[in-house]
Each structure stands twice: as C-alpha cells, then as structure tokens.
Amino acid sequence: MTNLKVGGVPEHFNYPWYLTLKNKEYTEHNINLRWQDYPGGTGQMCKALREGTVDIAIVLTEGIIKDISNGNPSKIVQTFVKSPLVWGIHVGAKSKFKTINDLEHATIAISRFGSGSHLMAIVNAHNQGWDVTKLKFKVIKNLEGGIEALTNGEADYFMWEHFTTKPLVDDGTFRRIDNCPTPWPCFVIAVRNEVLENNFDEVQKVLEIINAKTKNFKSIPDIDKTLAKRYKQKLEDIQKWLKITSWNSNKPITKNLITRIQNKMITFNVIEKKKNSSDFIKNMYL
Structure with missing residues (x-):
C-alpha cells in the first residue's frame, strides 16, 4: 500500500475529493490516500509542500507559480478547476x-x-x-x-x-x-518532486480517479442540495456557483499557459522575472 497525503481548502471546489475518498476508490488501487484540510489556503499548502508534510496539494495557480519560482520543489501536474475564481x-x-x-x-x-x-x-x-x-x-x-x-x-x-x-x-x-x-484558471494540482520521482504511477492513478469524478460531478443527483447543506450555503448560491465553475478533465497544463500567467504576474509585480515554463510542470500523460 502506497501512502500519499493530499490537501486543499475545506471548500465546495474540493468536494469531489471527499466523494472519491468516501467511496474508497484509491484503496482499490493499493493507494492509501489521506486528506488534510488547509483553512489557511495556498500559502499554508506551499509551506507544507516545502516541508514534505503534504504530497499533493490543490492550490491556487498564482500562489504555486510564485512559490515554485521561489524554489518550492514541486511541479504542477494539471489544472484542477479551469474556470476563474x-x-x-x-x-x-x-x-x-x-x-x-x-x-x-x-x-x-x-x-x-x-x-x-x-x-x-x-x-x-x-x-x-x-x-x-x-x-x-x-x-x-x-x-x-x-x-x-x-x-x-x-x-x-x-x-x-x-x-x-x-x-x-x-x-x-x-x-x-x-x-x-482571477485572470487565469484558478486551481491546479501540485505534487512534490520527490513523490513524482518515487510514485509516478500512483500519482497518475490518483489523477485518473479524481478526473473521472469531476467530469460528471455536476450531473450527480441533488448535488446542489448536498453542497448547500454541507457548506451552509443558500441553494440558489450553490446553483450559481455550479453554473460558472468547470473542472479540468485530464488535459495536461501547457507551457504556453504557464508563460502567459508568468507574463501577467510580472506585469502585476507578483514575480520578478520569468523562468522556463518547463520548470513549473510535469506532464503525467506522455
């Protein structure tokens, strides 16, 4: 059994992870995946990736690009939520x-x-x-x-x-x-380099499972009611949120997208200089 830790904000965007964990979909493939809430958000998760206390993190695109630019030993493996936040x-x-x-x-x-x-x-x-x-x-x-x-x-x-x-x-x-x-897709999945080197196949399987869940997430019966109750939201607000939110399927994040985001972040004075876009990403679908 391979042990992996995944983390994200305790918000409705990450409910697909809860469902796959509840259904023990990773255990079926000999992966012991454990979820950790990070109420402090992307800054807290970037720190956890650096310290090795989380292996996979669902983080804001701008936050992880800035942190990888500053030396975080992780890679973006794909977009998770492709709509803006x-x-x-x-x-x-x-x-x-x-x-x-x-x-x-x-x-x-x-x-x-x-x-x-x-x-x-x-x-x-x-x-x-x-x-x-x-x-x-x-x-x-x-x-x-x-x-x-x-x-x-x-x-x-x-x-x-x-x-x-x-x-x-x-x-x-x-x-x-x-x-x-956000002027870019909002959430990406980042994985520590050490985990990618040692558990590439397992990470690939995790992505396959979560992508299958997000692909049909909106068509789950009464998902709007479930989310409204769990996250203490008005039903009409959840319905609006579902309408404007779209998840990634299984397409890798492209170097062109990373370059475009870096260009914007330089304009916004968020990062000082552009790095090679291949430094930020690992293509899991070669």
Missing part, C-alpha cells in the same frame, strides 16, 4: 468604506504572504491603477482571522472566494464592495 472584496459591516475607490490606501487582511488573498489584492490594485508598492497588509492566517480583523478594525478589507464568504455577507458580518475574478 471570483474573489469578493469585503469590508466589515460597520466600515466607513463604500466603494472600491475608497480602498486605495486601506490596510488589507491576508492569510499569508504569497497566498491568494495577498496576490489577488495586488492584482486588484493593479486593475484599479493603484501604486502596488504602497499596499499595506495585515496577516490574519485564515477566514476566521479575517472576520476578526475586519470586525475589530485591525484591517480594512479582505479578499476571499465570493461564495464561501456569501453567508457572512448575508448575515451582516461583511459587506461586499466588489468582485475580482
């Missing part, structure tokens, strides 16, 4: 800020440096024409930390996935000022 831009319920323009000099809550909430704040600032070198950040670790920081005034705004934070908007904890979609 819609980031909500949130302030506290009693905040004085009313519009996106009010936020130019405000303090941004981020889970970690290098995380999606950090990098997308830079993307948003660039989109608004702000000076990204003057952005101010407050590290708050996770969504709970974001709630606390915005409520007690330690930070002014916080970017997190639109639908995950929708219940907090509905109950008056947050006000959403705007949205900012």
Whole structure:
C-alpha cells in the first residue's frame, strides 16, 4: 500500500475529493490516500509542500507559480478547476468604506504572504491603477482571522472566494464592495518532486480517479442540495456557483499557459522575472 497525503481548502471546489475518498476508490488501487484540510489556503499548502508534510496539494495557480519560482520543489501536474475564481472584496459591516475607490490606501487582511488573498489584492490594485508598492497588509492566517480583523478594525478589507464568504455577507458580518475574478484558471494540482520521482504511477492513478469524478460531478443527483447543506450555503448560491465553475478533465497544463500567467504576474509585480515554463510542470500523460 502506497501512502500519499493530499490537501486543499475545506471548500465546495474540493468536494469531489471527499466523494472519491468516501467511496474508497484509491484503496482499490493499493493507494492509501489521506486528506488534510488547509483553512489557511495556498500559502499554508506551499509551506507544507516545502516541508514534505503534504504530497499533493490543490492550490491556487498564482500562489504555486510564485512559490515554485521561489524554489518550492514541486511541479504542477494539471489544472484542477479551469474556470476563474471570483474573489469578493469585503469590508466589515460597520466600515466607513463604500466603494472600491475608497480602498486605495486601506490596510488589507491576508492569510499569508504569497497566498491568494495577498496576490489577488495586488492584482486588484493593479486593475484599479493603484501604486502596488504602497499596499499595506495585515496577516490574519485564515477566514476566521479575517472576520476578526475586519470586525475589530485591525484591517480594512479582505479578499476571499465570493461564495464561501456569501453567508457572512448575508448575515451582516461583511459587506461586499466588489468582485475580482482571477485572470487565469484558478486551481491546479501540485505534487512534490520527490513523490513524482518515487510514485509516478500512483500519482497518475490518483489523477485518473479524481478526473473521472469531476467530469460528471455536476450531473450527480441533488448535488446542489448536498453542497448547500454541507457548506451552509443558500441553494440558489450553490446553483450559481455550479453554473460558472468547470473542472479540468485530464488535459495536461501547457507551457504556453504557464508563460502567459508568468507574463501577467510580472506585469502585476507578483514575480520578478520569468523562468522556463518547463520548470513549473510535469506532464503525467506522455
């Protein structure tokens, strides 16, 4: 039995993993796959990949590209969710800020440096024409930390996935000022180089199983009701989310896509210089 650890955010995007694990689909192929929640998001998972405490991670594209660029010994093996991620831009319920323009000099809550909430704040600032070198950040670790920081005034705004934070908007904890979609496919699957060298076939089988599940995920009977209940969402919100979300099948991520994303990230001052795109990816489908 091969032991592998997989991790991701505890959000609706990763429910297909839960289903395959619940059905023991990996065990049938002599793979003992164990899931680990990472509420701190991509920054937390990049750290875990570096430390070897997770083998496979479902991470935000921008976060892992930045971290591999900075020496993370991992490779992107494929896109997981190919549609953009819609980031909500949130302030506290009693905040004085009313519009996106009010936020130019405000303090941004981020889970970690290098995380999606950090990098997308830079993307948003660039989109608004702000000076990204003057952005101010407050590290708050996770969504709970974001709630606390915005409520007690330690930070002014916080970017997190639109639908995950929708219940907090509905109950008056947050006000959403705007949205900012990622200018690239949002989630990829990254694997530590050591695991790819030693367990290539097993990783390939894991991808085959999860891709088969995501391919037909939307057609699972009452999947909208199941997700709404599990993630404490309104049914109409889950239905909207399902409509705009699409998973990858089994196509490898291309060097051209990595190059295009790197070019954008250089424009956004997220990475300093472009590297060879083959440094970032491992094609599992040769």
